[in-house]
Amino acid sequence: DAKTTQPTSMDCAEGRAANLPCNHSTISGNEYVYWYRQIHSQGPQYIIHGLKNNETNEMASLIITEDRKSSTLILPHATLRDTAVYYCIVREVSGTYKYIFGTGTRLKVLA
Amino acid sequence: NAGVTQTPKFQVLKTGQSMTLQCAQDMNHNSMYWYRQDPGMGLRLIYYSASEGTTDKGEVPNGYNVSRLNKREFSLRLESAAPSQTSVYFCASSIYEQYFGPGTRLTVT
Numbered sequence: 757d758a759k760t761t762q763p764t765s766m767d768c769a770e771g772r773a774a775n776l777p778c779n780h781s782t783i784s785g786n787e788y789v790y791w792y793r794q795i796h797s798q799g800p801q802y803i804i805h806g807l808k809n810n811e812t813n814e815m816a817s818l819i820i821t822e823d824r825k826s827s828t829l830i831l832p833h834a835t836l837r838d839t840a841v842y843y844c845i846v847r848e849v850s851g852t853y854k855y856i857f858g859t860g861t862r863l864k865v866l867a
Numbered sequence: 868n869a870g871v872t873q874t875p876k877f878q879v880l881k882t883g884q885s886m887t888l889q890c891a892q893d894m895n896h897n898s899m900y901w902y903r904q905d906p907g908m909g910l911r912l913i914y915y916s917a918s919e920g921t922t923d924k925g926e927v928p929n930g931y932n933v934s935r936l937n938k939r940e941f942s943l944r945l946e947s948a949a950p951s952q953t954s955v956y957f958c959a960s961s962i963y964e965q966y967f968g969p970g971t972r973l974t975v976t
Contacts, residue, residue: 790964792965797955797972799871799968799970800910802964805963854900854915854925855912857909857911858909860909
């Protein structure tokens with residue numbers, strides 16, 4: 757079973773920040789939080805990951821709570837091309853890097 | 868640098884037929900994976916290979932076999948296809964984050 761819980765769907769106005777929450781209350785100290793997205797029926801695309809500090813790259817920012825039980829992916833200026841299903845995944849720091857995908861959050865960016 | 872490639876892109880099989888889905892990566896990754904995705908669902912791990920010469924079962928391995936032919940290639944075989952195996956199949960490779968191929972859309976009638 758997936759170790760993460762995400763809302764089924766969200767809408768966001770184009771140009772506004774999209775904030776996608778994820779609950780991972782059973783996360784352990786040796787697990788990263790990873791975010792991927794899947795546009796239409798393409799293969800999932802890596803976005804960002806973090807262990808305990810907040811992270812930012814050219815695509816998004818990741819905010820992880822101090823207790824690490826939840827996180828938020830932030831797309832700072834959402835565009836129509838960001839419409840996709842977003843998956844939050846926890847993954848062990850070492851080992852075989854197996855992922856458990858849940859059903860994700862379907863983000864719709866509105867014009 | 869093509870990343871992860873999969874062949875074929877589409878396939879229709881009759882119940883009981885066999886086929887092999889091919890996957891190759893040119894990123895020198897150690898780990899490779901096979902997932903299936905049913906309509907409206909997330910991806911489910913079928914098999915994975917942590918390194919060349921090793922394979923392990925994932926969440927839904929029944930009805931499938933895999934071969935890690937070398938570091939680049941990881942194939943998935945359906946020995947006797949069933950309608951329940953109608954799905955989109957994704958291959959991925961990784962060192963840390965996973966890189967996914969474009970998928971194979973399989974229909975079993």
